[in-house]
Each structure stands twice: as structure tokens, then as C-alpha cells.
Amino acid sequence: MTTASDSVLDFTDVSVAFRSDGPTASAPAVDGVSLSLRRGEIFGIVGESGSGKSTLANTVLGLLPSSATVRGHVRVNDRDVLGLSESDLRALRGDEVAMIFQDASASLDPTWPVGDQIAETIRAHRAIGRRAAREQAIALMTEVGIPDAASRYGDAPHRLSGGMRQRIVIAAALANNPQLLIADEPATALDVTIQAQILQLIDRLRRDHGTTVLLITHDLGVVAQVCDRVGVMYAGRLLEVGTAHELFARPTHPYTRALLAASPNRVARGTRLPVVPAQWSVESLHESEAVAEAEAAQ
Amino acid sequence: MTSRLGFVLRRLALTVPVLFVMSIIVFLIIRLVPGDPVRTMLGFRATDENVEQVRHQLGLDQSWLLQYGDFIGGIFRGDLGTDIVSHASLSDLLAQRLPVTFELAGLAMLLAVLIGVPLGVRAATGGKWVKRLTEGFVVFGISIPDFWLGILLVLVFAGTLVILPPSGYVPFADDPAGNIRYMILPVLTLAIGEAAYILRTTRAAVTSVLDRPFVTFLRAKGIRTRRIVAGHALRNAAPAIVTVIGIQVGVLLGGAIIVEQLFALPGVGRLVVTAITQRNYPTVQIGVLAIATTFIMVSLVTDLIVGWLDPRVADGAAT
């Protein structure tokens, strides 16, 4: 196991269960996950919907709803965040650890100028004046590739394209040069061409600032192209961890193999796609969940 | 900036047809009376000559178009016609009575907003007890008919405690202290129900903003809860709140009609009610026109505020 000092984020036997008001206690969303991220690497967690990958990511900044109970330890730079008070947690968010979400246009306040939404993050953690924060925000906007940043500073989000808005979100997240960036499906809502640019941007910023990145996605292709190491999650459990190369060349777990085989662009055209075995397929997971919900609703 | 100016000009221009349509409705309503309004007005004194003479005097014998021309022409010339019963000029009557209704409705809405909005925000962000208490106030505030509340207030403060006058009015200019004493109960009567409604609207609007994804991102950026509520939640909820306040002014003007009756306040509402019972149509017509115009102007102001608050509306890119 890596020594604690050079690992930025450590999950130790983390479990998350949601208190459901239905008759049956729902299965834990995250079930005993242990994982540690090395400083400066991009670690990808890939899994289908309902695999618990987002829930796990949300434990780091304490963004889970009150109905969630979290067990185990989540250490950021050797400090367990699970026990932190609300004010300590707030100080951590956006400074030491930053997080960005899937739908960029939904991550920005529609009534605030985009530049201010970056400056706001800076001033939340740095005691600097409005003007200095504005300068830094404009510099950040330029760094993430927004053309003519100074004049776009005052624009409302709806005046920018999807790709540009995601760049603003990334600039806002990296405003205080965090050590860890958690990106939950950062480019899924964008078109393929723009998605590639955003992923390259995240990779460049990681190398320039030495930021460790935890990338959450359901897209095997994205993980293959960008990540150093990859973890596969299914039904709350971390099934397999390996370098991107190992995982794609010699997947050890049957679910990973099935998942890789099922993705269209890896299989010869026209042949039937091998189907993920029933007990592994998300269908069975979904069905039991959907049926349980339907019975409760009857 | 130009798109905002454009928005303001266009919204102003839109008000003209609305006022025009309203004036036609008010004009037609009186004329659609089944039977002869003049005969019902004169009641037992109605002889054929009398009826004919009054019809001519009011110009009711002309074609409707001409009558409407006089009606609108009169408004622009400031001559709103005369009250048949008291023969007073309607312009003077309105000049005396409109300020009373404005003071009543205005103070009531101001108080309702001052109570409703802050409590609404606390209800949206507070703990279980704050939510329970505010919900109780909302359910009762909405369920109690405002004029019955007024009567109870009179029973307590004027009847039993005898610290406030049960009714009556004196203009602010003549006796500010006296005016306040007269206005406390009527304003409270209207404000409590209104505050409940605005509290519920604010709570719903702020809660819906706090559920939106960008608030999660704000929290992930370490922005303090207080700043999220003040800087972001209120700013995004404001258009919805202001719109409802605009609509509620209409309800308030309706409520003012009864409260003026209850507290014997010489407002336009009471003028219209008495005019109706007297079948005094010119006064009913002008009174209704005055109240409706106020309502339309207030809606215009609230729309402009909403346009100014939410850049997307002005850009026409509102999703």
C-alpha cells in the first residue's frame, strides 16, 4: 500500500446506506470500498448507473443528504473528513478539494455574471479584495481557454456555449489551486467533440498544477483515453483496480470483461454483442429496485 | 443594456392595449344591464319624462360609440362626470378617496412583504420547528376570511381593550397620529392574510432554488450557507416572489373594498359598494375603472422589476 504521505485521498472500508422510509431497508449504496489515490494521478472510477460511484465521490465533501449514514474513513491529506465540523468541512471545500458536476449549465447561477462566480470562490477562501479577485478570475478564465476573458467576465451563463460554461465551472473549481479535483461525469452532457477538449483541459491543468484528479464516469472510452489507473464499481463494491493498460488488456473480473465486450465500438461490426451475464447486468439490479418501488407504491 | 431598455419600452407599450381593453369591459358591463338602468336608478320617482330627461342628461340616448367617446374623452380632459345621487364631480370624489385606498392597500402589502419574505426565507432554510410554526401561520392565515379577522381585531382592541378606534378616518396630512391610529386595525386585517400567502410563496420559491444543482456546486466551492441564501437563493427566487406580489395586489384591492366598508374608511372601494346599492352607475363605472387601472399599473411595475432582476427575461432567452 502506498505510504500515507504521498497519497492525497484515502477511502478505508467506506460504506454508505440511505435510511429508506419504505418497509425494506434498501441495500447499501456503497459497500466497503477501500482505495487510495497517488498525488498527481488521474484515477478513474467507471460503473453503470446505480453502481454507487457518485455516492462514494460525494462522501469526500460531505454532500450526501441527511438520510445517508457513512461508515469507514475518508482521509484527505491524512485528515479524516467524516468527523469534520460543518465549518471545517466548508473551509476544505473549494480550497483543498474541489468538485465539478455533470451538467455545466446547471452548475452556474443563471442570474450571476460568470466571472463573479469564479471570483466568489476565491474570496470565500482568500482574504483579498474584489478587484484582485476579479484579476485572478480573468487570468483563470484565460488559462481554461476562454477567448477574450475580460469582456466575457460580465456575461450571464446563458450567453455562453455548453463547452464554455464547463470551462467556467472548471476555472471556478480550480480557483484556489486545490490538491484534489473530483470530476463527476464532467463531460457526459457535452457533444463528443467538445467532450474531448474538456478532458484534455482537465489533463493539462492536472499536469501544470500537480492536481490529483478523481474522475467518475460510465464511459469506458473516456477512462481509457485519460486515466492513469481505473477502478470498476458495481452495486456499491469496487470490483477491480488496475492501470488503464492492464484493465483493458487483461480484465480480471468477469463483470469488467462483460462490460468491455458489450461496448459497441470494440466489437467487429455486425456481429451480435455478447450480453452481460444476467446476474451482473444492471437490468437485474434495476428490476429488483424498480419492482420493489412499484410494490411500495401500489 | 440595450436589450433591457428595449424590454422596458415594449412592456410599457403593451400596457396601452390592456388599459384600452379594460376600459371597454368596464364601459360595456354597465350597458349590458338587462332592463333600463335609469328606471332602476330613479326607482319610485321614475315617470316617463323623468327617465327620458335623465337619459338625455347622461347622454345614454346617444349611440354607444359616441358614449364611449365621451367617456374616454372625459377621462383625458379630467372631467369624469358627476355622481347622480350626490351630484358631486367624480374627479373630486376620486381625488379624495383614491389616496385612502392606496394608503390602506399599500401599507398592508408593505407589512405583508416585511413579515412574509423574511419568514419565508427562514422557513425554507430553518430547522423542523421553524418549518412547523410557519406552516401553522400560513394555513391559518390563508383560511381566515380577512374581514372576519377585522371584526375580531375590533372586538379585542376597540371593544374590550378600547385602545384603538373601531372605525373612522382622518387624512395623514391633517392629523398624522390620528391617521395611524385609524389605520392600524384595517391594515393589520389585510396584512395578516397577505403575509401568510407571501410567506408560502417565498418558502416555495427559495426551496425550489436550493434544490437546484448550482447550489450543490456553490456548497462544493465552500461558499457559506448565509451567502448562498442571501446572494443566490433570494436573487433567483425574487422574480417568482415579485410576480406573486403583483397578482396579490389585485386580491388586496378586492379585500380593501370590504375592509373599507368594515372600518368606514372613505376609500374608492366603499364608494363603489354604496354606488352599487344605489344603482348609481356613473360612479360604479369610474370607481371600477380607477381600481382596475391601479391593478394594471402595479402589474406593469412588477413585470418591469422581474425583467430587470432576471437578465434572461430581458434577453427573451428565458427557457
Place this chain on the structure above:
Amino acid sequence: MTAQAPLVAATAVSHRPAKRRTSTRLLISGAIVLGVLVLIAIAAPLIAPHDPESVVVDEVLGAPSLAHPFGSDALGRDVLSRVIYGLRTSLAVSISAVLASMIIAVPLGLLAGYFGRWVDTAISRVLDMILVLPAMLLAITFIAILGPGSVVAAIAIAVIYLPILARVMRTSALIVTRNDYVAGARARGSSHFRVLIGHIAPNALGPVIVQASVLAAFALQLEAGLSFLGLGTQPPTPSLGGMLSDGRDVLLQAPWVEIFPGLAIVVAVLCFTLLGEGLRRSFDPEGVAE
């Protein structure tokens, strides 16, 4: 357990909040009390202990007693009986007004929401004209024309609620029409009529029902207000609004004459409000009703 700030957004994992339980409780309690009230109203002649009109001289302004639980009014009439009959009138006027309004507003709203374009603009512009006048003012002007009375009050309230119900129906129909299953139904050969009746109406009626119960609550207050002004239900028919007006004259000597009719209105309005809130969560998830 990590300390959770109250401001929390639900994460990807969906779990039904406790709201489902409170909404059913609201719904049931509102429905039960309303049912009791309607029963009382219908069975008024059987339940009312005394004839609401009978003047009993030596019981003028009698305090609440076993014989007269709500006391007697200035003419010695039993307040409880008058409240029961008054409730009957108020409920009749309010519910009939809202139902009459729905009969016209629902089809108009459906057509406007489903067909859109000029159909929507035409219907909406016409109905919006009614919104130009504040509700109470419109009701009063109506009564000025057609003369006072509970039937005219019901008609006035129905006309006032037409644009409100139509707009909720239109918005709800608009949302439902955007679903793919509507385009699918058309592609699968269903005529506009079959789509409207089979798909749009069942899915779009929820918010309108919620709005109707909220409006019924307002209708009770509006009817009481009109009767209070002497413009609604005319004596000798007992009306809660009328009783509030009579009660004012004897407010200090006999406050019960004023208090009990008022409480009756509050309870009736509360039922509809609770019913509306209870229906809202299951029938109107998107919050289309106002």
C-alpha cells in the same frame, strides 16, 4: 455520522422522502372533515336543532347553553341552526361555482395546451381579459348588473375562476403533450380526439384538481365577503357572510353571534386548503397549480 448542513441537494441515488407520508395524512384529514361538513350541510333539516328562521323573543342574544350551544342572535334565532344552514349555502355556492368553472375551463385549457399556436393564443388572450379586474371587483360589478343573490354570486365566482383554472389546465396539458408517448400515440394512428381523451386528459387533470380545491377555499371566503356586503345570498336565506354582518351590530353584548359563523367558514376553508396540499404532492409533482 458526518454533520450535515440543512442545505443539501439529493444525490444521484433516488430515495422517496418522508413527504409521501405527510401528504397522505393531510389528504385524509382534509377529506374526512370535508365529508362531515358536506353531510351536515345535506342533512341540515334533520340535524339542525331548531328552525333557523323561528324568532323566539325571550331568547334574544341568549348566551351559548345546552339548548342553544352557539347561543341566539339579536332576533332570538338559534345560531347553531343558522350556521348549519349557512354552511349549506356557502358550500353549495362555492362547490357549484368551482365545478361550473371547471366544466368550461378544462376543455378550453386542454385544447390550448395540446394544439398550441393560434388556438392557445386565442383562448389565452380572451380569458386573460377577465384577469384585468381584481376578483372581488369583478364579482361586485357582476352583481351590480344581475342583482344580488347566491346564484349570481356563484356565476360571478365561476367566471372569475375560469382564466385561473384554464391556465393551470393549459400549462399541465402543455407539459403532458411534450412527452414522446403523445407523438407515439399519433404515429400509432390515434386521432387527436382519442389522444386528448386517452392520454392528455388523464395525465394532465392532476394539477387542475389541486387548483380546484385551492379555489374552493377562496370561493368560500369570496361568497362570505359578498354576503357580508349584502350582495351575495339575500335574507331570509341564512348565509355565514350575512350572519357575520348581523353579528357586528351586537359584537360587544353577544360576541358568539359573530364568532361561531366565522369559525364555520375557517373550518370549511381549512378543509379545502388541507385537501389541496395533500393532493398537491401526488397529483401535481411539477407544481403547476398555484
Place this chain on the structure above:
Amino acid sequence: MTDRGNGSASSPGNQLLRVEGLSKTFYTGGPPWARRRVHALDDVSITVEKGQTLGIVGESGSGKSTLGRCILGLTKPDSGRVVFDGQDIAGLGPRALSSVRRRVQPVFQDPYGSLDPRWTVGRSVRESLDSYRIGTPADRDRRVLDLFDRVGLNPDFASRLPGSLSGGQRQRVGIAAALASEPDLIIADEPVSALDVSVQAQILNLFMDLQNDLGVASVFITHDLGVVEHVSDRIAVLYHGVVVETGDVDQVMRRPTHDYTRTLLAAIPIAAPAPTPEN
């Protein structure tokens, strides 16, 4: 297995659908004074052979869904013609249009919006049988159960509401509903985009089976090049309402002629790492 890959010359004989010069302009929402014109389709022409799958690939805003809706007759184009089996659908009377409509059926993207939540899934599948009055009620029930089998669903699901089915199962019901009136052409708009990879694979297999067993032609609309390559015989690339490239799947995917197609292909994250880990 019908032969695939060779772009059989589109002789008029087996040409099922021909779209010529289709254009459509929308106005953005908002108040009249701020509306902007958006060119959804600009002189689009495509053809589909009987029993063949034409993949239409394009990013969001490329107009691909509008094209699908125009073919289905759900949206009226500003100009251009949609000719189905030799008949221009614009000029048809109600009876003729209905018979054409019966032979062109849609499959939608969102499994949660494509089925009426208040109708049992069996009744949704039966809808076209009822409205086109196909066979006796007893025939229709049998046909519905047979369709459930064909799309790999347990027939006793027919009495369930969509709410109690998973995304993949609902998509199968959508396909069964489309097959009910025995169509010659299916217009599938992003049918697998809302599904997880494992479920996606099952539905793609189902599409390929249908084409092989029933000889149903389909227009398969998607933004996912991996998916489109997998199911299509021919591909049309749509960019801002303009068809920038059309051709057989191998030609478009291996030897693209248009720059946009090339950038699109380069952007796909292939689920295999670059040869050297640290390129």
C-alpha cells in the same frame, strides 16, 4: 442474414424512403421581440432501401431529431418532399396518410417518457392495433403476447404499468409497440442513448435481430458513432442541418471524405488505451 456492407445500388425498385431537399426553420421561444431563427434542416436529401438500416449521426443541434419527426409526419417541413414507397406523404388524403403512417413507426430515446404512465404496457402495444382496427379483439390480444415474446419480454408483463419496469424493459415495450402494425420502416431516435452499456447491448442486438428476421428497414438516429457503426448498413453525417457525408458504413467510418466526419471520428474515446501508456 441479409448481406450487409455492399452498398446495393439504390435502384428505384427497392427504394422504400426518399427524402428530397428537406428544410425546416424554427423560431426560439421567448417574447416575439426577441425570437431568433434557427435553421434545423437545410436542403437534406437521404434514401433508405427496403430491409436496410440507415444510420444518421450528428451532435446536439444537428437537426437529426427534426429529420426523424418530418419523416414520421409529426413535423411539417418548410420545403422539400418525403416520399414513402413512391408516395409523397405531403399530398396524401387522411385515409392514404393513415395507411402510410401505419407502415412507419417511431422508437423514442427516453424510456420514461415514451410510455403513458397510466396505461398498462400491454394496452400501449395494442394501441395501433385498436386504432387501425387490425383483426378481432382476440387476435389483437394474441398479437400483443406474441410481440412481447419477440422483443424478449415475459408476456405477463403486459398487465403491468411502465412504472414497475426498468429502462431496458420499457425500451423493449416501445419497440413492440412500433412493431404492432407490422411497419416496413422504424424511425429510432437515440433508442439506446439513455441506457447503460450492458442494457444498450441487449437492445442493439434486438434491433439487428428484427432487421434480419422481419426485414424491417430502419433509420437509426444517434450521436454515438460506436453505436451507429454497429447497426448501420449506410450512414449519413448531419452537421448544423446539412448532410455533409453519406455512404456505406465502411467507407464513412474508414475513409471519411468530410473534415467534420474526421473530427467526429477522432473525438470518440475508444475503450482501448493508446498503445504506449504515456504517449
